[in-house]
Amino acid sequence: TLRVLRPRQDIVRDQDRPSQCCLILDGFAFRYKALGDGKRQILSFHIPGDMPDLQSLHLEVMDHSLATLATSKVALIPHDTVRAFIRAHPRIGDVFWRDTLIDAAVFREWVTNVGRREAYGRIAHLLCELFVRLRAVGLTNGDSYPLPIPQAELADATGLSTVHVNRTMQELRGDGLIKTNKASVVIKDWDGLREAGEFDPTFLHLRKQAA
């Protein structure tokens, strides 16, 4: 049930009825909805330790797609196995439930981000979220972290155009909040970035960190 996937590859597709869940071991993934006219909305980014389609355990048909961003290693676990596991260890069932609830909390934050912040704050907020989540699983390097997300995908995640994402990131850099390298970001001014994005990590519900 182990697989290595190339970048930009769908793991599950909208309307599918999957019989297994996906656990990300290494790499990056994202969930998205494709709309008419080539438009696309990215719903979330996923990092190692996440189970992005855990909801398929109880929702038969997918209402969105899941794809890799970079080359990734994933474990595919049959629903039956998961269910048996939960029956054997009820505590784990609650952990999984909680995990999907955090998922929902992140979506709520995204609704807010896209609905009520302008470009500058939106991107700042997203960069904050990724930093905190990556740090929680030990994937940051001081103030720097890997960001293998092209601007086109940042655009689809924030509901903006690529062009505008580009210009806005230039602003963020110009204001000394971040620095970008190849496929990574350095946070130069955490407080500034936090304020710009009105970022409050409550919605991530970090405690001890499951998984």
Added chain:
Amino acid sequence: TLRVLRPRQDIVRDQDRPSQCCLILDGFAFRYKALGDGKRQILSFHIPGDMPDLQSLHLEVMDHSLATLATSKVALIPHDTVRAFIRAHPRIGDVFWRDTLIDAAVFREWVTNVGRREAYGRIAHLLCELFVRLRAVGLTNGDSYPLPIPQAELADATGLSTVHVNRTMQELRGDGLIKTNKASVVIKDWDGLREAGEFDPTFLHLRKQAA
């Protein structure tokens, strides 16, 4: 544990640590986040049969608020009671879990709505969602349904300004898609409205309908 609440009254607030869940018996409610500068984003609307803060069972602190829209009758059920109930009837636990997963699915749809549709489609989509959900619990009247949601709240739900919501609803009426009365909507052209909002009810995951 039964209570009647006046319109515009908070049931739980952001940062609270509730020890009970709320079941809506009658009326309308909504969840929202308040941002700096008086801005607000509405995250979802809730109708009789919904348990809008079921997530508090596993997420200690609220990351948003819940309030009534119209006068409402709600049941407040202690977490302990819910937990005992789930232990006694494991099937119900799954139903509840599933319910929160549908919640998340609706948030995903809202992210998409706010992120990638323009005003006309956004409002159309929202009107479609409310129609289908209300019909599922038998609260529609043919092609008409109660809509006790002022334009200011529609604006905060769609990430628009009141002014623009107003003008866009005029367009929807002018195009013969809907008619509005006092606090209700009549759908004049369902197919037209569906297309305008690119509405696909899959995300509601209606099956048999759990209470």
Added chain:
DNA sequence: CGAGGCCTTGAACGTCGTCAAGTGGAGTGG
């Protein structure tokens, strides 16, 4: 060296927000 991604840039246009004022109905009190 050529090709394909991704990032970057400029200019023109459009959707939507802001500000500010005005209308109309429902409920209240004189």
Added chain:
DNA sequence: CCACTCCACTTGACGACGTTCAAGGCCTCG
């Protein structure tokens, strides 16, 4: 029964934030 008030809805003008289109630059990889 008639002000008066409050709240929701409506309107016009203007400007801003963000999009679209189109082109060019850079790096990587074959």
